[in-house]
Amino acid sequence: MSNLYAQRRQQLLSKLNQGTAIFRSAPMAVMHNDVEYAFRQDSDFFYLTGFNEPEAVAVLAPHHDEHQFILFVRPKDLDREIWTGYRTGVEAAQERYGADIAYSIEELDEKLPQYLKGGDRIYYHLGRDEAFNSRILRHWRKQLALYPKRGTGPIALEDPSPLLHPLRLVKTPEELELMRKAADIAVDAHNLARDMARPGRYEYEVQAEMERLFTLHGGSPAYPSIVASGGNACILHYVENTRQMEEGDLLLIDAGCSYQYYNSDITRTFPISGKFSPEQKIIYELVLEAQKQAISKIAPGIPYNEHHDTAVRVIVEGLLDLGLLSGDPEELIEAEQYKPFYMHxxxxxxxxxxxxxxxxxxxxxxxHILQPGNVLTVEPGIYISPYIKPASREVDEVTIEQPPVDPKWHGIGVRIEDDVLVTENGCEILTAGVPKSVDAMER
Structure with a gap:
């Protein structure tokens, strides 16, 4: 993998010209009092270095005569390592991670100016670490003060994201291998969840079994798992997972696995009693058709918005047929009157x-025009909360009133989500191993 990180750095170095790029590791996050969450590296930092420790800085300086990739890391400290784990240290960091030179993080302020003065700009993303933001700004101001005396140095501060993120947007074969693994683990977990969910069980029981499977295969939850039964499925980011499931409920599960930093993201909705009610089945089939038609629009050369617009049109026309919306479909779409039912x-x-x-x-x-190597989720949904308020909006100075929602639809929430890779000739559903037909959802 070290060659892969070197290739990524070289790609970015070629785009920096005379600029100096600075990347900061992720901070440690506090869970409560003096207890910290497990460390998770900043994704940009990890993408370029593979280095997985906090309190580190990576500098890319293509204009420097000797050092183009510089790492600042925590020094070895036996006393601290006894308490908080092993550190790579300065010497090993240079050797293992391919840095031209490595320094102790304590030397950052002293050593950084030599990698700034030869460039014409600083590339740095102003993130959430305000103290470190201020630190970089101080270095920039010092360089600006020296500019009149020497006529060189960084006079601009730019975000490196427009240079780096297009590289991350196109996945390499190595990345796709990890994403397939993350998808496969999540597929197994969703299939297990569908087999075990029953009336009388609690949402957290399903969550626990899924996340046990993630861990068993070397992964972890990609995000807080959503296990939403009954009306909870109408809450987009419901994560309490405390309700006892009841006869007749739908269960919406939105859960993905993170494997070696790469993620999957899957949602399925199914009846825990084994059979959809007539209303549940109608809404489910509508969402499934919206997803199928949306996925059919994913291919190289297609604008990113095509699949969303397709899903919206299918949902609007379906809601019109059901009497949940009224009016002209074009006007409804323009006025976004579908949003009380489909808001994302x-x-x-x-x-x-x-x-x-x-x-x-x-x-x-x-x-954005889709290209091979792009990976995106496709996740239409319909949510009919008991508290839903149909929109009434003006279109060309004419107010379009929407009908009240018949209570028979209340509490139905359906989302279906897959991870889709854009290929040379179309697309591949990475998460196809989780069934989604009506027959497969019932038992």
């Missing part, structure tokens, strides 16, 4: 982050 987009990029990096459009009406 049809997917997102997937990779090192669950909501992975990469722009969706380049200015108004200029959508």
């Amino acid at each position: 987009k049809t997917g997102h990029w997937l990779g090192l982050d669950v909501h992975d990096v990469g722009v969706y459009q380049h200015g108004e009406d200029n959508w």
Whole structure:
């Protein structure tokens, strides 16, 4: 893998020209009092280095005569390592991670200026660590103060994301291998959940068995698992998972596995009693058709928004047929009057982050064009909360009133989500191992 990280750095170095890029490791997050969460490296930092420790800084300086990849890391400290685990240390960091040189993180302020002064700009993402942001800004101000005396140095501060994130957006074969593994583990967990869910069990029992399987295969939850029965399925990010499931409930499970930093993201909805009610089946079939048609729009050369617009149209026309919406479908879509039932987009990029990096459009009406190696989720849904308030909006100065919702639909929440890879000739569903037909959802 070290060659892979070197290739990634070289790709970015070629885009920096005379700039110096600075990347900061993720901070340690506090769970409560003095107890910390398990460390998870910043995705950009990990993508470029593979280094998985906190309190580290990576510098890329293509203009420097000797050192183009510089690492600042924690020094070896036996006393601290007894308490908090092994450290790579300065010497091993240089050797193992391919740095031209490595320093102790304590030397950052002293050593960093030599890698800034030869460049014409600093690439740094102003993140959530305000103290470190201020530290970089101080270095920049010092360089600006020296500029009149020497006529060189960084006079601009830019975010490296527009250079780095397009690289992350196209997955390599090595990345796809890890994503397939993350998907396969999650597939097994979802299939297990469908087999074990029964009236009388608690949502957290299903969550526990799924996450046990993640761990058993070397993974972990990619995000807080959603195990939402009954009306809880109408809450998009329901994570309490405390309700006891009842006869007649639908169970919506949105759970993915993280494997060696790469993620899967799957949602399935099924009747825990084994059979859909007539209303549940109608809504489920509508969402499934919306997803199928959306996936059919995923291929190289297709604008990113095509699959979302397709899903919206299927859902709007279906809701019209059911009497849950009224009016002209074009006007309803323009006014977004479907949003009380379908309030989110049809997917997102997937990779090192669950909501992975990469722009969706380049200015108004200029959508990203799908290309081989892009991975995205496709996840339409319909949510009919008992508290739903149908929208009434103006279109061309005409108010379109929407009908009240018949209580027979209340509490039905359905989402179906798969992970889809754009291939040379179309697309591949990485999570196809979880069934989703009506027959497969029933028992």
